[in-house]
Amino acid sequence: MRDSDALDNNPHVSRSALEAIHSQVYGWALSRCDFEHANAEDLMQQAYVELLSGNARFDNKSSLKTFVFSVVQNLARSRFRRLSTRLRLVKKYHAEAVETSVEAPEPRANGDVWRAVRALPARQRDVIELVFCRELTVEEAAAVMGVSTGTGRVHYDRAKKALRQRLQHWADEE
Amino acid sequence: MMQDKDNKLRDRVSQAWPAAGGNEPAFDAMWLAARQRHEISRRRYRRVAAAAAVVAAGFIFLYAQSPSQETYIEVADLMESTYWTAPSDVLLPQREFDIYQDMPAIFESTIPAGGTLL
Numbered sequence: 001m002r003d004s005d006a007l008d009n010n011p012h013v014s015r016s017a018l019e020a021i022h023s024q025v026y027g028w029a030l031s032r033c034d035f036e037h038a039n040a041e042d043l044m045q046q047a048y049v050e051l052l053s054g055n056a057r058f059d060n061k062s063s064l065k066t067f068v069f070s071v072v073q074n075l076a077r078s079r080f081r082r083l084s085t086r087l088r089l090v091k092k093y094h095a096e097a098v099e100t101s102v103e104a105p106e107p108r109a110n111g112d113v114w115r116a117v118r119a120l121p122a123r124q125r126d127v128i129e130l131v132f133c134r135e136l137t138v139e140e141a142a143a144v145m146g147v148s149t150g151t152g153r154v155h156y157d158r159a160k161k162a163l164r165q166r167l168q169h170w171a172d173e174e
Numbered sequence: 175m176m177q178d179k180d181n182k183l184r185d186r187v188s189q190a191w192p193a194a195g196g197n198e199p200a201f202d203a204m205w206l207a208a209r210q211r212h213e214i215s216r217r218r219y220r221r222v223a224a225a226a227a228v229v230a231a232g233f234i235f236l237y238a239q240s241p242s243q244e245t246y247i248e249v250a251d252l253m254e255s256t257y258w259t260a261p262s263d264v265l266l267p268q269r270e271f272d273i274y275q276d277m278p279a280i281f282e283s284t285i286p287a288g289g290t291l292l
Contacts, residue, residue: 018205025225026199035192041199053215132191133187167186
């Protein structure tokens with residue numbers, strides 16, 4: 001880490017270190033926002049603002065990547081809570097006014113695998129994304145998700161098992 | 175064996191996972207936007223803090239300027255009063271009585287109480 005570009009309110013975080021993990025964090029933010037780019041960008045900006053202001057203070061207890069992923073996760077959660085409250089209110093007064101369905105993104109390849117991943121419960125999907133696609137360890141993934149390592153391992157094992165079963169089942173059907 | 179199966183699954187999932195696909199914003203642009211947002215919120219905080227400080231200072235200034243209300247005992251009021259309270263009666267206010275109004279009635283009473291006149 002270069003000391004020269006360390007943040008004023010977050011001395012253990014540098015601009016260059018954030019730049020190095022930018023695309024990984026963006027991928028994580030994207031999946032937090034149901035793959036809507038505008039929301040993901042906004043979420044990322046907000047995460048950077050939290051780091052700049054020192055509201056989210058990194059103290060070297062984990063890796064920077066794990067920490068920034070956690071910040072994004074927490075912001076997404078609080079945003080989701082706000083949105084769901086608004087949605088409930090809107091639904092209450094305008095039952096037909098809201099379109100809630102979000103288009104599933106196009107997978108890069110192998111639609112079956114993506115379909116199997118989408119069918120997983122949220123936590124299992126998260127741990128699979130963090131470990132398989134964002135290159136975190138299960139321990140780090142558990143920290144990002146705000147669960148104990150043991151719980152993280154359980155989600156990870158169940159997710160792998162469910163994925164294998166589904167893929168096997170679909171392969172047998174074909 | 176297990177590790178191999180995991181690696182295969184990992185490869186398949188990471189290949190299937192949707193990528194940002196060229197829509198990924200550049201770090202510099204995002205960092206700049208975040209800095210601007212941070213600056214705006216800092217400025218807004220400073221403005222609100224300054225306004226609050228001005229209001230507080232104005233309140234203190236006005237409060238310091240206003241003459242304090244003096245409380246005093248009007249001697250004339252005291253002299254005109256026939257109302258008397260025994261020092262010990264402060265704790266027993268129900269025993270307060272007007273010496274000029276009540277005492278004659280007591281002295282002139284003809285109601286017997288326990289063998290004597292009340």
